[in-house]
Amino acid sequence: MLRVEHINLHYGKSQALWGVSLAAAEGAITCVLGRNGVGKTSTLRAITGQHRPSGGRITFDGHDITTMAPAERARRGIAFVPQGREIFPLLTVKENLETGFGVLPRNRRRIDDEIFALFPVLGKMLNRRGGDLSGGQQQQLAIGRAMVTNPKLIVLDEPTEGIQPSIIKDIGNVLKYLRDQRGMAVLLVEQYLDFARELADRILVMDRGQIVLDGAPDKIDEAAIKAHLTV
């Protein structure tokens, strides 16, 4: 579904990514692990179209999307749950969910009951402001907002960051549901190894702007992963 092939990415003269390649398959959770500052978010920025790579190619469903605008990628089925969630604090939960409507044709602009079944708290708090929600509830709202666009690929940047364990577990279950029941491709960036091991069908580890390990969770050497995750 998604293929990232040998991408380089620069911020001015400073190179953040060096020949990064990865794939996110339909019906699978792919997890990219790495410490702060190794290029995980930059990789996602290239995939979602927020920063153009300086080399390499990104394809989605067989189409080259390397230079495509973010909104066009969203229309084609790529949804993004950014780091820090980026909920609109003054909009209600319902209005936050409706911001996903922009990429949908008019006749498909509805919030599916499935979202409230997966995140009952959103249904209960529909008219509350986004800013009144706890961090964990905001993360659920950010995932719900991504689901409104009915994506084929959902890309999440550190969804467990600053979130209490019970909600981390709920989020893990929702990601499994999206993989198993909806056949979505899930691409997840994480620093939290246990969460990745529990969910991922494939783990990649980044260090200093490159992919340094890549394999199935039961095949990849845990000591090697940990060596790259500790400073």
Ligand SMILES: Nc1ncnc2c1ncn2[C@@H]1O[C@H](COP(=O)(O)OP(=O)(O)OP(=O)(O)O)[C@@H](O)[C@H]1O
């Ligand atoms: N807008 C920017 N301008 C200049 N340099 C940047 C910018 N964003 C990131 N960088 C640099 O690029 C490198 C990779 O950063 P990136 O945010 O992709 O890492 P990360 O693995 O996602 O880290 P984190 O977990 O902190 O988000 C770092 O050296 C960072 O300082």
